[in-house]
Amino acid sequence: MPWILNASGPIFVQLIEHLQNNIVSGKYDPGQKLPSVRDLAFDAGVNPNTMQRALSELESTGLVHSETTSGRFITEDKKMIDELRASLADSLKQEFFINMGKLGFSEKEILQFVNQNSTAK
Amino acid sequence: MNNLLEIQGLSKTYDRVQALTNVNLSIGPGHITGLLGPNGSGKTTLIKIICGLLQPTSGAVYVDGMPIGTESKKVISYLPDQTYLNDNMTVEATITMFRDFYADFDMNRAYNMLTNLGINPKFKLKTLSKGTKEKVQLILVMSRRAKLYILDEPIAGVDPAARDYILRTIIGNYDPSASILISTHLIADVERILDEAIFLQYGNVRLYQPIDTIRSETGKSVDELFREVYRC
Incomplete structure (x- = not known):
């Protein structure tokens, strides 16, 4: 990368x-x-x-x-690495929800949207 | 005093023009420092005084603890903002001349860089483009094992792809105990390889700080800060 x-x-x-x-x-x-x-x-x-x-x-x-x-x-320490990975992913998720909220998506709509997106592939 | 470059109360006046006013600076070993400022802010005057090409009106300059003179010149590798090489000489002959001139010149380094940049050493300097000539000059300067490298506008005429290579060459080739002072207007390109920046304005040091301190305190890149500070 x-x-x-x-x-x-x-x-x-x-x-x-x-x-x-x-x-x-x-x-x-x-x-x-x-x-x-x-x-x-x-x-x-x-x-x-x-x-x-x-x-x-x-x-x-x-x-x-x-x-x-x-x-x-x-x-x-694999546990430490896994925990970091989870916490990095968590903050990306939070950020995603906040940004989608700015576009006017409700929490339910966001979840729907994510599901649609993954089944579309 | 462990500073590689120590400048105390330095002033320079040309006729009636005050080019530098009471400049104080200390640069330690192992830094790549950007010397930034708008045209006419005193960058080249400061550089020429450090290199012993101009006499200060007042104040003192020490390089590696020595006053400016023959001994200080031995440890400084200087890239001027203008070319001074003989256009009728080949790249090869120029390199040989540098080897004869400077005890700390490393031929292998020079030829490695020439190969990586695809420059034919058999060519005469006058047949090279402006950018290629600049690359040759930079190679000559970076091939010395000096303590203080002073580069006045090193990449101005070089295309963006080669700029990247040259900046990496600078990082890869200097000794960790040496320092590099780079004067440039291409701040955005050079910013990443710097670790501290000096802003000159009207012959004064307006700011002298680590790059990441500037970025975290102002929330701006050094390039953005420069544009703001010197807005016309």
Whole structure:
């Protein structure tokens, strides 16, 4: 997945979101070693200090941990990853309901709409 | 004093025009700093003083702890806003000249970048397009293992696809203990690779902050903030 960054919002926050998505979607496996800060920064086309900051924040949540000599690794705690995935999905759902509400959809209509959409496929 | 670049009370007057007024700046190692400001705000004057090409009217500048002079020039790799290379020389000959000139020049780096950008080293500079010539100049500057890189409008004449490559080249090639000062008007393109920005206005430092601090405090990108601050 390419790194898509918006003009607004701090860059390190967007990097965190991208890395989180890679972890919960299984693009990075639990316990997997992450590329170096420099390689990640190069890949994303961002400043290495900004990437470093994103990784430090992820470390403070426990999702990523670093071993002094061998680098940074994704957590092996699958439960933690699943919980993060659920909470990210939940906030997308909330946002979807709010936005549909702005279009004048009632909760019932929204549920109908989602069902229609999935059966149409 | 661990700062790579230390500027204290720097002023510069041309005849009666005040180009810089009491500029104070400290840039540590490991940063990519954007030097931003509208035309005539003093960017190039500041850069030329750091590179020892202009004498300040007052104030002091230190690079890696040294006053401006022969020793400071050895650790600065400077890309001027105008070309100064000999048009009749080939790319290859120009690279050899740089190797002879600068002890810290890395030939392998230069040839790698030439290959990646598809530039034929046998060509004479005068046969190259404006953008390609700019790429060659940037390659020459980034192939030195310097402590402070100063790039004055590095990507202005380069197409957007090559801009991306060049910005990545900059990230990929500088030593983590070195710093880069980039003057540019193409803020939106360069913003991602910066970690801090300096806004110059009327020869003064109006703002000097980390990019993400600017973005979280103002809710705007640096490009948007620039357009707002300097609205004509």
